Amino acid sequence: MATIVGLAALSLSRFSSTVASAASPQSIGSDLSIVTHNDLYGNATARTVAAVVISRPNRFAAATSRYGDHQDLDFLRYLDYGKSTDKGTYKAVPCSNTANDYSRQVSIITKNATITRYASIPARFKQSTYIPPQSITTALENSPTCIQPGCTACSENCLTLNIWTPYLPNAKTSSKKKLVMVWIHGSGFAIGTGSDPTFDGSALASRGDVVLVTRNYRLGTLGVLALENTLLTGNYGLQDQNDFGGDRAKITIFGQSAGAASVRALLASPLSRDKVSGALMMSTPQGMGYAGFFSEYNTIPEATALNKTIVNETGCASGNADLLTCLRAVDPLSLVPRRRRHISTNNLPPLSASAPKLPIPILAGIMHDNGSLSHPTRPQTTAATDAMFRCLAQSTTHTAVKNGVFEKAYAYGFDRVYRIPEWSPNPPACEAPPTPGFPYGNPNEPYFKCHSGESLSVFGTTVLRGRTPRDDDDIPFSQYVVDTWSAFARTGVPVPDSEFMDARGFTNSSAFVKAAGAWKEVGKGGEKPIRVLAVAGKARMEEWREVEERDVLGLGLGYYDGAG
Ligand SMILES: *[C@@H]1O[C@H](CO)[C@@H](O)[C@H](O)[C@H]1NC(C)=O
Ligand SMILES: *[C@@H]1O[C@H](CO)[C@@H](O)[C@H](O)[C@H]1NC(C)=O
Ligand SMILES: *[C@@H]1O[C@H](CO)[C@@H](O)[C@H](O)[C@H]1NC(C)=O
């Protein structure tokens, strides 16, 4: 009955059907659960044991006793979590989770799952269409990114996704579904990819027991160009993001920066708003100047007014009946350095009292300090920086709650950052300064909590991305954030359940949650609305920030009340 499946391949969940000998839920006649502690310390972990668990009769005690007094297998109690009786009947196969070995593979056969492509191969300036699962495809390599400035491993044929899963169902024996988190990457609608290793989904999938999906969408002008009275209707990138199906009760969309602005646009669109059970928006740029570009939408006439330059520069005559053919013949790399906004009949997302209600929870927040310092050519200046991010992020949440637009809302301010390698907008402003005993930076000293500084913590990829933990809190803090984000996807509440954490042995996160105290939804019981995400002892609830500054700028909490 026992079937051994190496975890190494599973831990990154690269699926393959090309290896004839690969085990599959079908060949085993059982579901496969992959349970690993994954403490985010990478190959420095002391918790090297993981298990592939097969749902064939075998009591928990029997399964564990087979492996002697392997204390590390305690985390398998998680398989009984949420069940009323201790009826767990599992076969556990412990194996190392430190190897980075792709040679052992697992196949899956789903209802004709297409693993590598989620939408039709996009014709330039044409809406993509969601393709339901059709065939089984090898997915061992990252596919090309969408066209972006200076790219090489890129293509217009880029509508692909990556999937990490802690569980492979056998359709014959189980109808269990995991919660799904769908990530929309940021970078100004201009660059980026779902295959960026910063967004490696292993940690969220393995710790959070969710299926994690990252995906590409068209960028730059290729994602948005719209011209009135032509077939160019814009929103190609947004439609790419909208191309997904599945159980609407189990899908949370989340994104950062332009990705968060995308989540916001998807929630505003009748095409996508009813497909999700939750939404998480990290650092949505909104407000004045540069940032307004992300979250205020153009109408087609407004977008058309912007076409002059680009149409002229391509050499395609704007009056040409064959404009589309002409534009499709242009080198795509010459089109992407430009950006355009999403197209909508409404310049702002509908948040007023008359806005349609969306019965889902949202979680939204920003970096705790200076929202900007984000753009290489637009360094931090004034109060206006805060206005871009903070004031209107607060107004969005405040107004949405006041007008009951969402079922409930949680707000946070992120107060610990470790910047992404290769990206330092204003060095060394976004780095904690080194002090004696802290050669990699001392996060207890003041430093700017810059835009995008949350990504490594949210994905648990600090070590994976080669950043050495600066102190003993960096990784436990990331554990806490990973567990918080996935808890929101599983339950709609950004607080991991204590029994869940106990079952998994997430002792650090337990301590964080206890130290931080209750995290109430915005607008409930006069509680302070913002959870400051910081190390144990510094996490707290706070009032909306920068009230005076906001009012001076005319970006008060009521800013969005008139919208839509
Ligand atoms: C452990 O990981 C680090 C970087 O994360 C790498 O430099 C080192 O070679 C790895 N060690 C082993 C034994 O794999
Ligand atoms: C799977 O694909 C085959 C052929 O491509 C088709 O006949 C069959 O109906 C598909 N099954 C499902 C469940 O979509
Ligand atoms: C396009 O460029 C030409 C010169 O190259 C200029 O005369 C014309 O006004 C431009 N048209 C638009 C719509 O900008």
Ligand SMILES: *[C@@H]1O[C@H](CO)[C@@H](O)[C@H](O)[C@H]1NC(C)=O
């Ligand atoms: C908790 O954090 C400490 C460092 O502060 C670390 O040594 C330990 O391994 C962590 N425990 C777990 C369960 O991840």
Ligand SMILES: CC(=O)N[C@H]1CO[C@H](CO)[C@@H](O)[C@@H]1O
């Ligand atoms: C093809 C197209 O729509 N061209 C338009 C570009 O914008 C100018 C000015 O807004 C219009 O006059 C063109 O018709």
Ligand SMILES: CC(=O)N[C@H]1CO[C@H](CO)[C@@H](O)[C@@H]1O
């Ligand atoms: C809230 C906060 O940290 N504000 C800081 C933003 O950056 C400027 C310097 O550019 C500081 O003076 C502010 O205190």
